[in-house]
Amino acid sequence: MAASRHLVRAGSELDLSPAPVGEGLSRWSVVDEETPAAVHTGFAIVELEPGGRIPWHVHSYEDSLYVLDGEVVVDTGEGANLLRPGDYGITVVGAPHQLRNVSDAPVRWAAMWAPQPRSRVRGDTYWIPALPEGEPTPIDVRDPRTRSFGHIEPANMDPGKQTQDMLAVSASMRTALLVYSGITVKMMVDADLGAQLLTMFMVQYEPHGLAGRHDHPYEETYLILDGEVDAEFDGERYHLVPGDVAWAGVGCVHAFDNPGPGIVRWLETQAPQPPHRHSYRFARDWEYLQQALRPEAEDQEG
Numbered sequence: 001m002a003a004s005r006h007l008v009r010a011g012s013e014l015d016l017s018p019a020p021v022g023e024g025l026s027r028w029s030v031v032d033e034e035t036p037a038a039v040h041t042g043f044a045i046v047e048l049e050p051g052g053r054i055p056w057h058v059h060s061y062e063d064s065l066y067v068l069d070g071e072v073v074v075d076t077g078e079g080a081n082l083l084r085p086g087d088y089g090i091t092v093v094g095a096p097h098q099l100r101n102v103s104d105a106p107v108r109w110a111a112m113w114a115p116q117p118r119s120r121v122r123g124d125t126y127w128i129p130a131l132p133e134g135e136p137t138p139i140d141v142r143d144p145r146t147r148s149f150g151h152i153e154p155a156n157m158d159p160g161k162q163t164q165d166m167l168a169v170s171a172s173m174r175t176a177l178l179v180y181s182g183i184t185v186k187m188m189v190d191a192d193l194g195a196q197l198l199t200m201f202m203v204q205y206e207p208h209g210l211a212g213r214h215d216h217p218y219e220e221t222y223l224i225l226d227g228e229v230d231a232e233f234d235g236e237r238y239h240l241v242p243g244d245v246a247w248a249g250v251g252c253v254h255a256f257d258n259p260g261p262g263i264v265r266w267l268e269t270q271a272p273q274p275p276h277r278h279s280y281r282f283a284r285d286w287e288y289l290q291q292a293l294r295p296e297a298e299d300q301e302g
Contacts, residue, residue, distance in 0.1 A: 005037050005233075006252045007030070007031065007035055007038075008244065010244050011224075011244050011245070014028050016028050016045070019046075022052065022054040024101070026049075027111070029044045031116075031245075031247045032116065033117075033118060038116065038219060040115050041112070041271045043112055043245070045068075046109050046110075050106065054100075055130065058094050058125075060094070060121075060124040061117055062093055062195055063090070063113055064111070064195065065111050066188070066200065067087045068109055069107065070084075070105050071105075071107055074089060075133055076148070077095070077096050083139060083149070093196075093197075110223050112271075148193060157186055182205060183203065184205075185201055185204075186201060197271060198270065198271040198273065201267075204264070205227075205229060205265075207262065208257075211256045211257075212283070213232065214254065215248075215281050216270075221246070221269045222267070223244075224266045226265040227262050227264030228240065229257065231255070234254070
């Protein structure tokens with residue numbers, strides 16, 4: 001029997017287990033090398049206790065995060081960046097960095113890694129000598145020196161507020177809004193932010209917004225943040241609520257429908273990055289072709 005090409009985990013299953021590295025670090029690994037058919041994606045909910053840290057290191061994969069609660073300092077060779085809820089960022093392959101919690105409350109974030117870390121190769125992580133620590137500075141999306149980080153608010157998903165002035169104080173022109181069929185998409189981590197192997201973005205569905213059955217030549221992960229959505233993965237139906245995480249592998253046919261009455265919003269990731277063409281394969285188009293060709297096929301059989 002072929003391995004399942006999708007995974008759905010309820011937020012009620014959240015199980016933060018101590019991580020083998022770091023101080024005060026725990027995580028809920030949702031998609032990893034134990035997930036059948038997953039090879040590009042590592043996805044986890046991570047928590048760091050007050051005073052905890054992940055010491056200086058480098059990865060042979062891209063490391064991105066989106067802060068859910070609390071504050072975390074991401075030190076790089078270029079400075080100390082203070083990330084708060086709604087902040088996100090990318091650490092590229094081989095870039096030195098550490099994470100530390102200098103607040104008095106835990107910090108929790110969604111982590112996306114691509115390609116998937118391998119336990120047989122030291123988790124593709126290499127510890128390095130400590131670099132100097134600077135004074136943490138909050139993320140400023142207008143500062144061209146912080147192009148590896150950004151910030152997003154629910155208001156940034158409002159098509160009516162995408163003026164030049166609003167973009168200048170939110171997430172900049174590089175994350176321009178895409179709106180279609182009751183669906184709004186705002187890019188966060190992509191090639192413009194320095195990523196080459198993954199993307200991270202925010203998706204919002206208006207009431208009764210829907211995406212028909214389709215699949216991709218890459219893997220996707222979805223973390224529901226607000227509202228509720230009906231989803232289908234390879235013919236299996238699910239009702240997803242805040243805190244739930246779903247993953248669709250290459251070739252998994254999936255669809256989404258917001259039954260309303262409110263909006264639904266989720267964090268989405270992709271790995272590897274989508275190709276310039278043919279990143280979507282909608283089932284309806286090929287079913288239409290099959291129907292259109294049926295009379296011709298019947299004539300040939302006759």
